[in-house]
Amino acid sequence: MKKGQEFPLTIKRLGINGEGVGYFKKQVVFVPGALPNEEIVAEVTNVHTKYAEAKIKKIRKKSPDRIKPLCPVYDQCGGCQLQHLSYEAQLREKRDIVRQAFERHTKLTEKQLKIKETIGMEDPWKYRNKSQLQVGKEKEKVIAGLYGLNSHKLIDISECMIQHPTTNKVTQRVKMILQDLNIPIYDERKREGLVRTIVTRVGFESGEIQLVLVTTEKEIPRKELLLYKIQDALPEVTSILQNINGQKTSLIFGDETVHLQGEEVIQETLGDVSFELSARAFFQLNPKQTVKLYDEVKKAAQLTGKERVVDAYCGVGTIGLWLAPHAAEIRGMDVILESIDDANVNAAKHGFTHATYVEGKAEYWLPRWVKEGWKPDVIVVDPPRTGCDDKLLNTIINVKPKRLVYVSCNPATLAKDCDKLVKAGFKINFLQPVDMFPHTAHVEVVAEIELKI
Numbered sequence: 001m002k003k004g005q006e007f008p009l010t011i012k013r014l015g016i017n018g019e020g021v022g023y024f025k026k027q028v029v030f031v032p033g034a035l036p037n038e039e040i041v042a043e044v045t046n047v048h049t050k051y052a053e054a055k056i057k058k059i060r061k062k063s064p065d066r067i068k069p070l071c072p073v074y075d076q077c078g079g080c081q082l083q084h085l086s087y088e089a090q091l092r093e094k095r096d097i098v099r100q101a102f103e104r105h106t107k108l109t110e111k112q113l114k115i116k117e118t119i120g121m122e123d124p125w126k127y128r129n130k131s132q133l134q135v136g137k138e139k140e141k142v143i144a145g146l147y148g149l150n151s152h153k154l155i156d157i158s159e160c161m162i163q164h165p166t167t168n169k170v171t172q173r174v175k176m177i178l179q180d181l182n183i184p185i186y187d188e189r190k191r192e193g194l195v196r197t198i199v200t201r202v203g204f205e206s207g208e209i210q211l212v213l214v215t216t217e218k219e220i221p222r223k224e225l226l227l228y229k230i231q232d233a234l235p236e237v238t239s240i241l242q243n244i245n246g247q248k249t250s251l252i253f254g255d256e257t258v259h260l261q262g263e264e265v266i267q268e269t270l271g272d273v274s275f276e277l278s279a280r281a282f283f284q285l286n287p288k289q290t291v292k293l294y295d296e297v298k299k300a301a302q303l304t305g306k307e308r309v310v311d312a313y314c315g316v317g318t319i320g321l322w323l324a325p326h327a328a329e330i331r332g333m334d335v336i337l338e339s340i341d342d343a344n345v346n347a348a349k350h351g352f353t354h355a356t357y358v359e360g361k362a363e364y365w366l367p368r369w370v371k372e373g374w375k376p377d378v379i380v381v382d383p384p385r386t387g388c389d390d391k392l393l394n395t396i397i398n399v400k401p402k403r404l405v406y407v408s409c410n411p412a413t414l415a416k417d418c419d420k421l422v423k424a425g426f427k428i429n430f431l432q433p434v435d436m437f438p439h440t441a442h443v444e445v446v447a448e449i450e451l452k453i
Contacts, residue, residue, distance in 0.1 A: 001024065001025075001027060001044055001047055001052050002044065002047060003044050003045065003046065003047060004043065004044060005043070005044045006041055006042065006043050006044075006057055007024055007041070007042060008039065008040070008041055008042075008060070009022040009024055009029060009031065009034075009039070009040050009041070009042040009054070010022055010037075010038075010039050011031065011034045011035060011036050011037065011038045011039075011040065012036065013036050013096065013100065014035070014036060014093045014096065014097060014441070015030055015097075015441075016097055016100075016101070016411065016412060016441065017030075017081065017441050018032075018081030018082050018440070018441030019031055019032045019033075019034070019081070020032075020033070020034025020035055020036070020038065020040075022034070022040075022042070024042075024052075027051065027052060028050070028051045028052070029042060029044075029051065029052045029053070029054050030051060030052070030053050030054070031053075031054045031055065031056060032055070032081070032149075033055075033056055033075070033084065034056055034059075035063040035065060035066055035084070035085060035089075036063065036093070037061075037063055038059060038061060038062060038063045038066075039059075039060040039061035040056050040057070040058065040059050040060060041056075041057040041058040041060065042054035042055070042056065042057060043055050043056075043057045063085075063089075065085055065086045065088075065089035066084055066085065066086075067084060067085065067086050068084070069083035069084050070083065070161055071083055071160075071161050073155055073156075073157065076148050076149070076155050077145065077146050077148065077149075077155045077157060078146065078147075078148060078149035079146055079157075079160070079162075079440070080162065080439040080440050081439075081440055081441045082439050082440060082441060083439045087120065087124050087438065090120075090435070090438065090439070091117070091118040091120045091435055092118070094118045094433055094435060094443040095115055095116075095117060095118045095433050095443075097411055097441070097443055098115055098411045098431060098433050098443060098445055099113075099115055100411075101411035101412045101414065101415040102115075102411070102415045102418070102431075104412075104415065105412065105415035105416045105419055106415055106418060106419040106422065107419075108418075108422070108428070112428075113428060113430075113431055114428075114429065114430040114431065115430075115431045115433070116430060116431065116432045116433065117433075118433040118434065118435050118443065119289075119292050119293075119296070119432070119433070119434045119435065120435045120438070121288065121289060121435060121438055124435075124438030124439065125161055125162060125438070126161070126162065126163065126164055126165060127162060127164075127285075127286045127288060127289070127438065128160075128162050128163045128164060128167070128285050128286060129164055129167070129201060129202050129203070129204055129268075129283075129285055129286070129287055130167065130199070130200065130201040130202075130283075130285055131160065131163050131167040131168070131171060131198075131199070131200050132197055132198075132199045132252050133145055133146065133157060133171055133197065133198050133199075134146065134147065134154060134188075134196065134197055135175070135178070135185050135186065135195050135196060135197060135198055136154040136185060136186075136187070136188070137185050137187070138154075138156070140179075141179065142175045142176070142178050142179040142185055143156035143175070144156065144157070144171055144174075144175050144198050145157040152188065152189070158172060162437075162438070162439060164202050164204065166200075166202045166209060166236075167200040167201070167202055169234075170200045170209060170211060170234055170237060171198050171200055173230075173233045173234050174198050174200075174211065174213075174230065174234075175198070177226065177229045177230060177233065178195060178226075180229070181222050181225060181226055181229065183195055183220070183221065183222070183226065184221070186215075186216055191248065193216065194215050194216055194217060194220065194221075195213055195214070195215055196214045196215060196216060196245065197212075197213075197214035197252055198211070198212075198213060198214075199211070199212035199213075199214060199243075199252065199279070200212075201266065201277065201283075203266050203267055203268040203269070203277075204268065204287045204288070205268060205269035205287070206266065206267040206268055206269065206274075207236075208238045208239070208263075208266035208267055208268075209234075209236055209237045209238055209239070209266065210237075210238070210239040210240075210241065210265075210266045210277070210279065211230070211234075211237050211239070211240050211241070212240075212241045212242070212243055212257075212279045213240075213241075213242050213243070214242075214243045214244075214245050214252060214253065214254070215242060215243070215244055215245075216244070216245065216246045217244065217246060218242075218244050218256075218258065220242070223260075227240065227260060227261050230261075231261065237262065238262050238263050238266060239261075239262045239263045239264065239265065239266050240260045240261040240262055241257055241258065241259055241260055241264070241279045242257070242258040242260050243256065243257045243258075243279055243280070244256045244257075244258070253279070253280050257278070257279045257280060257338075264278060265277055265278050265342070268283065268287065270287060270290055270291055270294065270318065270322070271291055271294075271322070273318075273321050273322060273346075273350065274346070274349070274350075275316050275317070275318065275321075275342070275346050276316070276342050276345055276346060276349075277316060277342065278338045278339075278341075278342055279338075280336060280338050280339070281315065281316045281336070281338055281339045281342050282315040282316065282336070282339060283315065283316060283318065284318065284436070285436070285437070286436045286437065289434060289435065289436045290318070290436070292434060293407070293434045293436065293444060293446065294318070294319060294322040296432050296434060296446040297319055297322070297323070297380060297405050297407060297446055298322060298323060298326065299448075300403075300405045300429075300430075300432075300446055300447075300448035301323055301326075301378050301380065301403065301405050302403065303323060303326035303327050303378070304326075305326055305327070305328060306328050306377075307327050307328055307376075307377040307378050308327070308328055308329045308331075308374065308375065308376045308377050308378075309323055309327045309329065309330050309331070309376060309377070309378045309379075309380065310330075310331050310332070310333075310362070310366065310376040310378070310379045310380065310401075311323075311330060311331070311332035311333075311380050312332070312333060312362040312379060312380065312381045312382070312383075312392065313333075313334060313362070313381060313382045313383050313384070314332030314333060314334045314339070314340075314343055314357060314382075315334055315336075315339050315343070315382075316339050316342040316343050316346060317332055317342070317343030317344075317346050317347060317355070317357055319380055319382060319407070320332045320343070320347075320355055320357075320380070321343075321346055321347060321350060321352060321355065323380070324347070324350070324352045324354070324355050327354070327378075328354065329354045329355075329356075330347075330352070330354060330355040330356070331355075331356050331357075331358070331365075331369070331374075331376070332355070332356070332357045332358075333357065333358050333359070333360050333361065333362050333365050334357070334359065335359065335360065335361060336359075337359050340357045340358065340359045343357035344356075344357050361389070361391075361392070362381075362392050362395065363389060363391035363392045363394075363395045366392075366395045366396075366399055367395060367398070367399075370399055375399065375401075376399065376401050377401060377402050377403065378401055378402065378403045378404070378405065379396055379399070379401045379403075379404050379405075380404075380405045380407070381396075381404070381405070381406050381407065382407040382408075383408070383413075384409075385409055385410040385413065386410075386413060387408070387410065387413025387414065387416060387417050388406075388413075388417050393417060393420055393421070396421070397420075397421070397424040397425075400425075400451055401451065402450070402451055403448070403449070403450055403451070404421070404426065404447075404449040404450075404451075405446065405447070405448060405449070406418070406445075406446070406447040406449060407444065407445075407446055407447075408444065408445045408446075408447065409436075409442060409444050411443060411445060414445055414447060418447060418449070421449060425451065425452050426449050426450065426451055426452065427449070427450055427452050428447060428448070428449055429448040429449070429450055430447075430448050431445055431446070431447050432445065432446040432447075432448075433445050434446065
């Protein structure tokens, strides 16, 4: 197989990144934009040792689930991978992505796994409460968006259809103000300039809005005028912060955050629980689905009011506080100090005196607590895409909680971690996929895992 080669290809399934997967002469071929059961003519764009990448040259037989994407820059921006697939089919395929991951990384059968139907949204648009858009310049015009697929071309995203409309409005206005005041914009190639990213977060329930300008240096020219203009154009913005990140990195935030105007935090509510959110604090991006997700966590935890619960990777305490009314004690940990401060404030505000949050890693705190005579009955983990740290998995295996609830945003790392847990004497009761990010290839999964007696 070589670059530029064309051949007919039948798409068998969707890959974990939302691309179509087919086989040509036993070689796996990934084709972005192709859908299961489609017959296409593929053109090879890249050849690797174990697989090839291709693009659609022609669709000979179209999937009945293929629809016209609503977004005008859908094919350029790469933020949504599945807008060309009907929503009903997206939910079906996301369940299949979970099945594939476990088939690849474990010896468990689909029957043993009990993979439930994906929980979707009634209205799968305008659901994201936070936008993080890179700032750049197109001639003299200030733009904000995402880098295009496999490129360093910044695609201006003016009206993102999966964002809450308020985040779109705030970003648009701030862009214009930065342009009018001629504030230096960061140039990634030259590594010079000041403003790198505009981060906007809105409280769906509270209506409060937080704006964070990520800059390379602390000093902002015409700062007072900038703040005045933002407040004048956007009186609804309740919190303005600056984060300094001068590093050559793909990470959005640096370590230093400066409070510029208004409140330092914004409030958000999930069900009956309200949270204070600082600039760097992790909070689920889809509040409506988060309530459904956390209700699944609550079901899987099966609390009776007597259990000691550990909330690992706790962020601002969202999952722990959701479970707090049904537990004897909650202890949580996270490596970001601001998140821990927020979590303790949130717990105190709700009168949850039996919920405590500490800075650090679970693999440090868990053995220490067990040594002190405090052993958890239930451990909840909600790790990053890389999955649980090996040390944490080994710690969980040694601590032997009766029950483990694993919330995952990456089926592949969930499957790998579950394989280790099953080999160590745990069993998986069920897997519940939840669609937190409609029109993308991402799928969240709640796994109920129990210690075999």
